[in-house]
Amino acid sequence: MTVRTRFAPSPTGVLHVGGARTALFCWLQARAAGGQFILRIEDTDLERSTAESVQAILDGMDWLGLDYDEGPHYQSQRFERYAAVAEELLAQGKAYRCYCSKQRLEALRAQQMQAGLKPRYDGHCRDGAAGAGETSPVVRFRNPADGTVVFEDLVRGTIRISNAELDDLVIARPDGSPTYNFTVVVDDLDMRITHVIRGDDHINNTPRQINIYRALGAEPPAFAHVPMILGADGARLSKRHGAVGVMQYRDLGYLPQALLNYLVRLGWSHGDQEVFSVAELLERFDVRDVNRKAAAFDPDKLDWLNQHYQRSLPAAEVAGHLAWQFEALGIDAGAGPPLTDLVGVQADRVKTLREMAEQSRVFYQELEGFEAGAARKHLRPVCEPVLRALRERLRDLVDWSPESLNNVVRIVADELEVGMGKVAQPLRVALAGSAVSPSIDRTLWLVGRDRSLRRLDDALEYVVFRAERH
RNA sequence: GCUCCCUUCGUCUAGCGGUCAGGACGCCGCCCUCUCAAGGCGGAAACACGAGUUCGAUUCUCGUAGGGAGCGCCA
Numbered sequence: 443m444t445v446r447t448r449f450a451p452s453p454t455g456v457l458h459v460g461g462a463r464t465a466l467f468c469w470l471q472a473r474a475a476g477g478q479f480i481l482r483i484e485d486t487d488l489e490r491s492t493a494e495s496v497q498a499i500l501d502g503m504d505w506l507g508l509d510y511d512e513g514p515h516y517q518s519q520r521f522e523r524y525a526a527v528a529e530e531l532l533a534q535g536k537a538y539r540c541y542c543s544k545q546r547l548e549a550l551r552a553q554q555m556q557a558g559l560k561p562r563y564d565g566h567c568r569d570g571a572a573g574a575g576e577t578s579p580v581v582r583f584r585n586p587a588d589g590t591v592v593f594e595d596l597v598r599g600t601i602r603i604s605n606a607e608l609d610d611l612v613i614a615r616p617d618g619s620p621t622y623n624f625t626v627v628v629d630d631l632d633m634r635i636t637h638v639i640r641g642d643d644h645i646n647n648t649p650r651q652i653n654i655y656r657a658l659g660a661e662p663p664a665f666a667h668v669p670m671i672l673g674a675d676g677a678r679l680s681k682r683h684g685a686v687g688v689m690q691y692r693d694l695g696y697l698p699q700a701l702l703n704y705l706v707r708l709g710w711s712h713g714d715q716e717v718f719s720v721a722e723l724l725e726r727f728d729v730r731d732v733n734r735k736a737a738a739f740d741p742d743k744l745d746w747l748n749q750h751y752q753r754s755l756p757a758a759e760v761a762g763h764l765a766w767q768f769e770a771l772g773i774d775a776g777a778g779p780p781l782t783d784l785v786g787v788q789a790d791r792v793k794t795l796r797e798m799a800e801q802s803r804v805f806y807q808e809l810e811g812f813e814a815g816a817a818r819k820h821l822r823p824v825c826e827p828v829l830r831a832l833r834e835r836l837r838d839l840v841d842w843s844p845e846s847l848n849n850v851v852r853i854v855a856d857e858l859e860v861g862m863g864k865v866a867q868p869l870r871v872a873l874a875g876s877a878v879s880p881s882i883d884r885t886l887w888l889v890g891r892d893r894s895l896r897r898l899d900d901a902l903e904y905v906v907f908r909a910e911r912h
Numbered sequence: 913g914c915u916c917c918c919u920u921c922g923u924c925u926a927g928c929g930g931u932c933a934g935g936a937c938g939c940c941g942c943c944c945u946c947u948c949a950a951g952g953c954g955g956a957a958a959c960a961c962g963a964g965u966u967c968g969a970u971u972c973u974c975g976u977a978g979g980g981a982g983c984g985c986c987a
Contacts, residue, residue, distance in 0.1 A: 738923060738924080
């Protein structure tokens, strides 16, 4: 039997990292087995579902590269199907109409809570239409009264829940619209899903769903309940933890490969290996190896992985993502060195592409001036000969390559009999405006000859001016 | 309240009865060095607790404690 999994989000917000990880697990489980991955939008709640959210989910999946073989299917377009199945259940006596008012139900719940009981529907309408009348009824599923539902969860092992804990859940509202526990079952059956992989907040729903499968005369699929993702502080992930949406990570400058790798290792592992290509994951992943414990999201480790991918992925690929950042920050990538050169130099100096773009402005835009502290410390009057010597040689340099540039700096240092630091730091401040930049040869290389000479002129002017004032 | 689930360094994890409890991120120190990084080397750091089972428990069982989830005409 070919493996078929689905990711079934409700479109009530962006695709957050927890959902993305579930989607990733589903995608891997299916594709690793040569099966199919299906996307289904659970938008039965017309009140809360929005088209923007649907788009946000699609965008997130797309950015992560989680493509689907079927779908997206929309539950909102399958109402007739659910109604037909409910009707079928009704006809077979496996479901019944319930006329209980909300007030009665509320009173019942309050009463049960007070008595220290678990709030459950009491089966008032179970054996006959008590008060079939004005109010339009809901349809309730007739849950088995006794016995125990047992299932083998792929990550938790055996889980058993007594039917006595369950009640007759509503499967259709007065207006005929279906409810969650019913639609999942109908859909997973119709879509021939073999492995239901979802958050562990659904463990408690599973027995109810299994009962519905049985009522429908079907065998339930395999279930795998994966733990949720917590914020760095161990509390449930929420907006106050900073970025929770997948696309926010793109905005912050993370590579999709890094986020994917980070997410898959959150809960899943394969020995001591930390870095996995998608191809490797497809070879090794098995949802059975997913951990049972909820995991805290660690931004530092994501940073580390992102840096790893920044320098190990083909520069052209990284440059493509970097171009997006330039765009977002309003920096003209055409006004400086090729982005692939920039990536080669900056990849192991910054954690994110956003940082990379921000710290590369000096190669694409004019300097705002020299940073005060750096200029005071490094652009001293004594530097004048050094800066002049550098300017001369750089002007005449034929081969503007990192190697030649490095030679120039060394030669100047030798000739003036000073250490590298006495040459590189003033030059650095002249070129970058600050005391921090890539190695001096790379900095020269990226700034380019024209800009470098101009900036040296500005620095000389500054140094001379400063000398005169004292 | 009831039911279900979870518990190895700060964090992510390996472990599948006998290990000096391993790796990674982060942190600390040293080295390298033209700045910042990166890199190299080294270090501190964990089996929640209590009973069993066993020659022997991190590992199996049961409790306790602490977390989490569900108990909707939300999904």
